[in-house]
Amino acid sequence: MKLRSLAVAAVLLSLTGGLAACGEASTAQPAAGTKLxxxxxxxxxxxxxxxxxGDRVAVTQILKPNIDPHDYEPTPADLxxxxxxxxxVKSGVGVEGWLDATVGSAGFKGTLVDASTGVKIRQGEGxxxxxxxxxxxxxxxxxKLMAQNIEKAFAAAATADAAAFAEHLAGYSAKLDALDANIAAKIAxxxxxxxKLVTNHDAFGYxxxxxxxxxxxxxxxSFDTSAELSAKDIDDIVAKIRQTGAKAVFSESSLPPKTAEAIARQAGVKVVxxxxxLYGDTLGPEGSAGDTYLKMMEHNTDTIVKAIGG
Incomplete structure (x- = not known):
């Protein structure tokens, strides 16, 4: 996937006419009345x-809802x-494997924020x-930590709006605390x-x-949806479902449901x-049950509780 990302970035560079190489981060502040x-x-x-x-920034979102971030191919518009x-702003921990080459080709001179800074990372295998x-x-x-990292970068990049960013963070942090307590109460x-949880891929460890x-x-x-699935993998998960008495197999919004449906049938359980x-790698489109982070977490929890609590 890394080699392909490099190749894609090279193609995009030619399409955009050869932007300047990435230099040192700019310290320039936005002009009065101009959004960050x-x-x-x-x-x-x-x-x-x-x-x-809030209304102090103009956000361009690269990944669209229900698009798998692991295997994304950037476009000229992204550059x-x-x-x-x-x-x-990046999520970090390698989920955007395509980003480094893209940034290098785009001539980015601003501030790169790794939202995962300070988060204790779960380890994988192999x-x-x-x-x-x-x-x-x-x-x-x-x-909450991710939001704090973003707020810190925004405050440094637009000092005149730092108080507004801090106020927005405080309000959102309170909502995240309430969300956490509400989920814990429902699961309890x-x-x-x-x-017992059976999912499309290893996205729900945290x-x-x-x-x-x-x-x-x-x-x-695997943490990565592009990993290949073997017949042994299917046999193993069916056996585990039967052995543990798990009640459901949960599909994910950004992945085709056919394999989940087939495994659920073979194991004799329901498929969701x-x-x-569930929203695993991505939020949902506007108007869906997962079009914001808060709604996504509530949807996932209510779906899980309903499916395995009956």
Whole structure:
């Protein structure tokens, strides 16, 4: 995937006419009455950026809803937006494997914000041990840290609006605390023997750790949805479902549901898909049950509780 990202970036560079190489970060402040130009990579950090920035920032979101961030291929428009941005926000932990080459080609001279700074990263196995689990937003406490990192960068880039950014952060942090408490209360009502989760891929580790669920397994046993699925993987997850008594297989909004449906049938359990699918790697489109981070977390929790608590 890394080699392909480099190749894509090279093509985009030729399409945009050869932008300047990435230089030192600019310290220039936006002119009075001008919004801070922000580019955010994933749907989650774009949501945080809009909330923290409010009407003081103009956010360009690279990844669209229900688009898998692991295997994204940047466009010429992405290069143009990044090259013109004052602040670039990434989720981090390797989820945007395509970003480094893209930034280098875009001639970005602003501030790059790694929203994962300060987050305790879950470790993986094999090759994934090097980077860890990138799905940090599934714990609201991590989302709170991500929002803080964004606020700090915005305040430095537009000092005249620092008080407004701090006010927005305080209000949003309170909502994240309330969300965390609400999810914990809902999960706590489930019998311990029912708290078993089977998902499309290994995207919910932080959620599982935070709310004391039992991870039975995933259809794609990897943090990355582009990992190949073998017949043995399918046999293993079916066996685990039967052995543990898990009640459901949860599909994800950004992945095709066919494999989840087939495994659920083979294991003799229900599949949760369609509008009820979990939001794993991405928020949902406008008007959906997952079009903001807060709504996404509420939807996932209510869906899980309903499916395994019956």
């Amino acid at each position: 130009a922000v580019v955010a990579t994933t749907t989650q950090v774009a949501d945080f950026a809009r909330i923290i920035g 143009t937006a990044i090259g013109a941005a004052t602040v670039l 090759d994934e041990e090097k980077t860890g689990d990138p799905h940090i937003w599934h714990d609201p406490r991590n989302a 009502k489930l019998p311990a023997s029912d708290r 959620y599982i750790d935070r709310y004391q669920l039992e991870f039975v397994g995933s259809i794609i046993p 898909a369609g509008e009820d699918a």
